[in-house]
Amino acid sequence: MNIFFFYLNQFVNHLPRARLFQLLTALPLIIVGSFLEVFSLALVVPFLTSISSEEIIISNSSLNSFISWLNISTNDEIIIILGILFVSAVILSGVTRLYIIWFSNLLSANIGHDMSIQAYENTLKKPFIEHKLSNSGDVIAAIITHIHITVLVINSLLTAASSFFTVLAVGIGLAIINPIETSIIAVTLFLSYLLITRIFNKRVEYYGNIIAENKNKKIKLIQESLGGIRDVLMNNRFKDYVESYNILDYQERNLLAKLTFLNRTPRVLVEIIFISILIIAGLIIAVVFQEKQLLIPTLGLFALASQKLLPNTQNIFNAWVTVRSSKVQIDETLKLLNQPAYSNFNALSSHQNLVFQDCIEFNCVSYQYPNNPHESLADINLKIYRGDKIGIIGTTGSGKSTFIDLLIALLEPSKGSIMIDGQILAGEISRQWQSLISHVPQEIFLFNKSLAENISLSKIYDYEKIRDAAEKSLITSLLEDCLGENVHKTLTERGSNLSGGQKQRIGIARAIYQNKPILILDEATSALDLYTEESILTALRESSVKLTIIMISHNLRTLEMCDKIIWLEDSKLVGYSDSKVILSKYKEKIAKFRSFNKTS
Structure with a gap:
């Protein structure tokens, strides 16, 4: 009883x-x-x-x-x-x-x-x-x-x-x-x-x-x-x-x-x-x-x-x-x-205090996942200024994705702090910061809704903005030819009838439609051919001088389009400098690695 x-x-x-x-x-x-x-x-x-x-x-x-x-x-x-x-x-x-x-x-x-x-x-x-x-x-x-x-x-x-x-x-x-x-x-x-x-x-x-x-x-x-x-x-x-x-x-x-x-x-x-x-x-x-x-x-x-x-x-x-x-x-x-209610997810206040005007600053930032004895990122110190076009390189497991998750406030540092224009990235500031970011992951999740709704993430949308986003992400043909200009046609579950490249371009179109000051591309162009990738990135660079772009990529020609490169190895920051300087060192390392594999 x-x-x-x-x-x-x-x-x-x-x-x-x-x-x-x-x-x-x-x-x-x-x-x-x-x-x-x-x-x-x-x-x-x-x-x-x-x-x-x-x-x-x-x-x-x-x-x-x-x-x-x-x-x-x-x-x-x-x-x-x-x-x-x-x-x-x-x-x-x-x-x-x-x-x-x-x-x-x-x-x-x-x-x-x-x-x-x-x-x-x-x-x-x-x-x-x-x-x-x-x-x-x-x-x-x-x-x-x-x-x-x-x-x-x-x-x-x-x-x-x-x-x-x-x-x-x-x-x-x-x-x-x-x-x-x-x-x-x-x-x-x-x-x-x-x-x-x-x-x-x-x-x-x-x-x-x-x-x-x-x-x-x-x-x-x-x-x-x-x-x-x-x-x-x-x-x-x-x-x-x-x-x-x-x-x-x-x-x-x-x-x-x-x-x-x-x-x-x-x-x-x-x-x-x-x-x-x-x-x-x-x-x-x-x-x-x-x-x-x-x-x-x-x-x-x-x-x-x-x-x-x-x-x-x-x-x-x-x-x-x-x-x-x-x-x-x-x-x-x-x-x-009985799960605790997290105050970070309360509705944003009508008065938006945070406006990205200067820089993002990592101060001695480290992160360690629960039940993991090793740090995924250790003692990261760097600054990213408004309007910078930043590339991120590193081998698998070097901490690239963890860096992005910290940057977009999905994770909180185990040590150190992240500052946005001098304000610590925590609490309400984290929510306001996230509202300024468009994030495009490698695997794009598509909803069982129309193409227009997948781009706008809303039932109410501006069709002219959708056409503009489609043009810049090179999916105008998908918008018009593949769907017979019927933007209301529902996509199949997770876009199963679309190629990987088409899905990624829809993800980029989604980010362009949102028109936010910071764009994160987490290997978001990996399924695109070189010409399409360069065309889209050029369009993004030229769309706004003030747009801050941070992208993870393994394509060296794409990384050459960046102003600076963040190089991560073994959870540490190996280098952060002009793209030409970093890439020259990175290419030497890749050459040595290939040479070692051939002789071993």
Whole structure:
């Protein structure tokens, strides 16, 4: 039972005030519904008694006063009046129960929506380093699957709360009418479910954990197979992936079947016990006490009570099974909800303080990734002035990408500081700085939207600006010929029908459209032929003298177009000077390296 209250407390802490008010509103509604169930149940005894024995009705002083007040003279009138009251109570109770079910489902759906939005927003706002170190399959599973399961848990908890009050109210009503049989039934029900929960406890949790684990593995497997579909097709690896999926899916479906069986088993067992007790009680009343006139009302009362008690008791058990089998999903959901809110991602203030006018300065900057004993960048000192055209060179693993991530404030230095016009790059300044930068990575992510929307990153765009960006990035033919001038035509997922060079030019067009003062090209022209690359870079240089361009490239002819070169080796700054000076030294190193490879 502790686990119910623990998760209930966790969920309540994440509810907005409006949703908490709705939850509190549901409580009196549930209590009213429970007492209406008791009221309908209380009317079954006099109704059945009036049918079976007129003498018992007449001998009952309370009923006699009620009959006299209504001025009823015949037994038929008594039966009709009690029947009308009984049916009215059943209808009112049923309508109330339907409303509670509708309200509970709507409330749990709204709570799920609140949690889903909060979890998604918290995930997007995580620091870049956490995104870099996390597995996208786990994140997708948490946001899509785990939150869905958590909503089902919340729904089952609300249903269990309603069922608890119903069972409690019905139990109290039965105890007043027939305390002995009620006590026997109550103790039997309690001990039966207690024993069943003790037997099923570890198995339910184990099944739930394996099911959650297999769902995550299936998502990762689908991502891998579809993401690497070229290798799957070329290397004929269908069988490997299908076989792996088959094993995971079969185990998951099999355990779901077992979990469903465990969930439904108690209802059948308890029904057998309950009906057996009811028949034994009837035999005792009829044979031992020789009170056959009480047989129909008593059996009718407990038969109707069983229709109230058994489903609601099972609902409570269902909630227990759902919670125990969904612990992994609930914990992952709470982990997403409990992520700290990072103030860096608050909306930019309307008054933009930062305007890049002078220089970017790295002061003794070092960076070390978590759980990595070595620094990716060590003691970097340099200045980049407004309007500079800077190239970055270095071997793989020399720290080029880390330098860019620090420059665009996705990472914060482990040591030292980065200054923008004399202001430390941190907090609100980081957000303002990022709003001044257009970043074009090597792998361009294309959305399943129109070409115009992929360039503008918005549904509302300036078509003339799009044409200008397309001309400078040499994708006018793509804009007009390939798509028949239909800029509204939706691109395929991730631009699968486009070449690598076309994707990179769309990325560059996107940066040109944004028209920001700083342009970062992170190997953004690697898929272009030399003529296209030089044409685009020349257009960018000539577009504005004040435009600051910083680019990573392995093309020496492209780097010759830069004013200065940053040379990184083994996480350190080897050189930062005029492009001709740096490239001459770099070419010598490349020549020596090639010569060494030929002789070795």
